[in-house]
Amino acid sequence: MKQQYQQFEQLLQAFLPAEQIISDPLRTLAYGTDASFYRLIPQLVLRPETEQDVAQIVKLAQQQNIPVTFRAAGTSLSGQAITDSVLIQLRDGWRSYSVNEDASQISLQPGVIGGQANKALAPFNKKIGPDPASINTAMIGGIAANNASGMCCGTAQNSYRTLHSMKLVLADGTLLDTGDTQSAAKFRNSHKGLLTALESLALQTRSNENLRQRIEHKYRLKNTTGYALNSLVDYEDPIEIMKHLMIGSEGTLGFISEITYNTVDEHPNKASALIFFPTVRTTCEAVAILKQTPVSAVEMMDRAGLRSIENKAGMPDFIKQLPDDAAALLVETRSGCPDHLAQQVDAIKASIAALETVQPVEFTTDPAEYSKYWAIRKGLFPAVGAMRETGTTVIIEDVAFPVPQLAEAVHDLHQIFEKWHYDEALIFGHALEGNLHFVFTQSFDSQAETDRYEGLMDDVANMVVDKYDGSLKAEHGTGRNMAPYVEKEWGSEAYALMWEIKELFDPNNILNPGVLLNRNAHVHLENLKPLPAADPLVDKCIECGFCEPTCPSRDLTLTPRQRIVIWREIARLEASGEDSQRLAELRKEYLYQGIDTCAACGLCSTTCPVGINTGDLTRSVRSRNNENHTKLAQWLAEHYGGVMKVSKAAFMGADLTHAVIGSKAMSAICDTTRKISGGRVQKWTPSMPKAAPKINTQRPVTNPDAPKVVYLPSCASRAMGPARGDEDQTSLADKTEQLLRKAGFEVIYPDNLDQLCCGMPFQSKGMFDAADFKASETDTMLLAATQNGEYPVLSDTSPCSLRLKDNTDQRLRLLDTVEFIHEYLLDRLVITPAKETVALHITCSTTRMGVADKLKQIVEACVTDVVIPEDITCCGFAGDKGFSTPELNESALRTLKPAVAGCKTGYSTSRTCEIGLSHHSGIDYKSIIYLLDRVSQPKLSNQDTTPENKLIQAHTPDQ
Structure with missing residues (x-):
């Protein structure tokens, strides 16, 4: 078997670059993991960039009789995207899309994330129909291949119903574009036998009254169990039948290389209500009534679900007193017109007025308020995941019943939970x-x-089947999980028809075999994923993959999910004592794949359903690996002023050499030296800063009545000046002081400034004691400078601001650049927006502090047009990783240059990030302080607009 795959790999090398063929044990395990509770480890992971490459792979697989499985984001829950053979994974080459002139259609490659498609359509008040809960992670290929739906799309707006056309790669490697008449005509000639057989199957199905009625009856509900047999009833043209069969086929009939959707309206006006009922029966009666009203979504939560979130911050106290049989509905209605929306709300409230509720029914149109309601609903699944015991997995099942029988079905499910002692089980869903x-x-x-x-x-x-004739899978796809039950749900005749379809499209059974249809009655009990205890920091991970789109290393090495997968395997091997050689290999490879290339930016925690920051694991491992350097770290922390002098001297020396020999020679010499040293010499680029001038901290007070601010320049701001060639050669510290004085402030610097640091350089390397020592030292100096918190503190670098907020006295009102500008400077300056287009990079720290929107507002107030590159999250510079591991920065910013091609300048809030951004974009990035200073003038009377007491009143700024 191994020899067969080695031969296959050699044949692939004839047309795939080496970096697109992955066979090492660490990455095949990491990349082969999906969100389901099953595990298979692929022999090979392939990352083709074009549909021609996919076609060649499939042809070769046919010749060698090797199964292949297609993988998009890997958020599927039923085991449909794993294999122990060849996994074909979508990466950068599959992310293109186009919107037609009136936005009635959007064409999407399968690697486009669903949420990105909706962002492209948002300016037109349009969206794609499918709206799965995973839409901000799930890719179009998976959404279509699973016929995923969601909270609002129902059956009318799913992929099957909104499909216009698609491009396909079939099992024999043939390419077909169903939206192109020439391609379709060519295919009708070349595959006449396939189309004739398909047409015959459809005719037989429509002629078989019992089977036809069975199919129509099954699709009265949401149903993704088995193949889309409704395509044989709904369409007569075999190409139409074929493309609709592809929807929900889970990669078992072919590969969807592009799909064109008919878009649907995204109404801008929304109103939501969270309605509590005393019993499940009353709740379900309300669902039946609401189905006849203008609602767009009705989400049900049972008492167990409400109990799982009743102690969370912001939850009303009365939830804890609800009776055991209580339930709630989250109801939303939408309209293009505010007045019409109000009428809809009135109609909905009137329709259920006769039903008993625990609290009065109140709708809100406030986005902040109804977003809380939806956060409650979306938090139910992770709430269970967060509470589970270590070593257990969390499973979500997905069934559908006729709405009139919903109350009885909920009761029956509760009875089954009780019988099998699933005491923690909870029920929620798309009740409509x-x-x-x-x-x-x-x-x-x-x-x-x-x-x-x-x-x-x-x-x-x-x-579900015998009592209610419902659906065992409504929207999560059949996968391995429900494959043994397909025949039970559909009956033997329909099941036989599904096998005919599979054999017609894939006679050699090489496309994702065993998924959707499987004659092994126990396949759902095999190849179960181990989830051993690995580290309390990450043990609650459910491997959903929601973290992956935010990670800067996602296309270089591993994502947060994959780091946890490998760390769990290392922990399992250590605990079991088995395969010491494999353990040693994984540990060695993990140093680079998992530790060295992790930016530890923490963005993963912002999208993780259970709030895991995988960067904490990385820092913890670094701490263990660096135990021998603890004393050195403490010495450096205690002599930090000297460290800063050495750093400035190094920047000064590098700049002088650069000035003498030029950028080309400097790059060549440094790159060669770095290569010879095995990467020990730091990376140099023409964007490298000069040494910053010493800050004058003793300027005279010119206005004793001026409001006071304590300014804390970060160590990066104190050491790094502008790059050689930057238009403005003023250092950030001087520019910030200049802007503050323009706005009428007296600027105070803390004592012993050269020695101060937030501790981030030590924390990122796992030197926690030294990091805390520096933060404590800075805290003491800031308390003294602010008169124990009387004056606000301005921190000019976002990563430092984030760390200081978590590690300083609560009396300090410490504000990041973004917060200080937004809270205090905008009102004290006259801004004349510049008529230009600029790029904006939102740092990971800015996102984690929750001030990204404020940053956008500031820049939008300063210029006429702002570009925020869609695919850029963390820049990957990660303090000094841009110097020591530059490939991380390069990978994270690989799409930056074309995205900012029309921009004159770029702006951000972190000096180190700006080095990498400048290098990889071709434009100069600098702090937003420079932009605001350039476009602003002081107001004549600052005191009239912002009284001094606004600055010195004790309050906590909005986060």
Whole structure:
């Protein structure tokens, strides 16, 4: 078997670059993991960039009889995107899209994230129909291949119903564009046998009255169990049948290389209400009534679900007193007109006025308020994941019932949970469609636990199918999880028809075999994923992959999910004592893949359902690896002023050499030296800063009545000046002081400034004691300078601001540049917007502090046009990683240059980030302080607009 894959790999090398063929044990495990509770490790992971490459791979796989599986984001829950053979993974080459003139259609490659598609359509008040909860992570290829729906799309706006055309790669490697008449005509000639057989199947199905009625009956509900047999009833043209069969086929019939959707309206006016009912029955009665009203979404939460979030911040106290049978509905209605929206709200409230509710029904149109409601609903799944015992997995199932029988179905599910002792299980879902999700925790560490799970699933299948004739999978796809139950749900005749379809499209069974259709009655109990205890920092990870789009190393090495996967495997091997050689190899490879190339930026925590910051794990491992350097770190911390002098001297020396020999020679010499040294010499680029001049901290007071601010320039600002060739050669510290004085402030510097540091350089390397020492030292100096918090503190570098906020006295009102400008400077300056287009980089720290929107508002007030590159999250410079591991910075910013091609300048809030941004964009990036200073003038009477007491009153700025 191994020899077969080695031969296959050699043949692939004829047309795929080496970096697109992955076979090492660490990455095949990491890249092969998805969000399901199954694990298979691929022999090869391939990353082709074009549909021609995919076609060649599939042709070769046919010749060698090697199965292939297609993978988009890997957020699928039912085991449909894993394999122990060849995994074809979508990366950069699959992210193009185009919107037609009136935005009625959007064409998307399969690697486009669903949320990005909606961002492209937002200016037109349009969106794609499917709206899965994972839309900000899930890619279009997976959304279409699973016929994923969501909270608002129902059955009318899913991929099947909004499909216009698609491009395909079939099992024999043939390319077909169903939207191109020439391609379609050519295909009709070359694949006449396939199309004739498909047409015959459709004719037989429509002629078979019992089967036709069965199909129509099954699709009265949301249903993704098995193939889309409704395509055989809904369409007569075999190409139309073919493309609709592809929807929900989970990569078992072909590869969707592009899909064109008919878009749907995204109404700008929305109103939501969270309505509590005393019983499930009353709740379900309300659902049946609301189905006849102008609602766009009705989400149900049972008492167990409400109990899981009742102690969270912001939850009303009365939730804790709800009766055991209570439930809630989250109702939303939308309209293009505010007046019409108000009428809809009145109609909805009137329709359920006769039903008993726990609290009065109140709708809100405030986005901040209804966003809280949706956060409650979306928090139910992760709430279970966060509470589960270490070593267990969290499973979410997905069934649908006729709405009139919803109350009885909920009761039956609760009875099954009680029978099998799933006491923590909770129910929520898209009640308007009768679609319910139930979530529970499960251990697979013993046969008894596996048997318990099997008993649960058998009982659920019997109840859903035999009693209600419902759907065992409404929107999560069949996968391996429900494949043994497809025949039970559909019956033998429809099941046989599905096998005919599979054999017609994929006669050699090489496309994702075993998924969707599987004659192994126990496939859902095999290849179960181990989730051993690895580290309390990450043990709650459910491997959903929501973190991945934010990670700067996602296309270089590993994502946060993948780092955790490998760390868990290392922990498992250590605990079991097995395969010491594999353990040693993983540990060695993980140093680079998992530790050295992790920016530890923490952005993963902002999208993680359970709030995990994988950077904390990275810093913890670095701390363990650097135990021998603890004393050195403490010495450096205690002599930080000297360290700063050495750093400035190094920048000064590098700049003098640069001035003498020029950029080209300097780059060549430094690159060669770095190569010879094995990467020990730091990376140099023409964007490298000069040494910053010493800050004059003893300027005379010119206006004793002026409001006071304590200014803390970061060590980066104190050491690094502008780059050689920058238009403005003023240092950031001088520019900031200049702007503050322009706005009428007296600027105070803390004592012993050269020695101060937030501790970030030490924390990032796992030197926690030294980091805390520096933060404590800075805290003491700031308290003294501010008169124990009487004056605000301006911190000019966002990463430092974030750390200081978490590690200084609560009396200090420490403000990041963004916060200080937004809170205090905008009102004290006259701004004349410059007529130019600039680029804006929002640092990871700015995002984590929750001030990204304020940063946008500041820059939008200063210029006529702002470009924020869509694919750029953290820049990957990560303090000094841009010098020591420059490939991380390069990978994170690989799409930056074309994105900012029309921009004159770029702005941000971190000096180190700006070095990498300048180098990889071709334009100069600098602090937003420079922009605001350039376009502003002082007001004649600052005191009239912003009284001094606004600065000295005790309050906590908005985060």
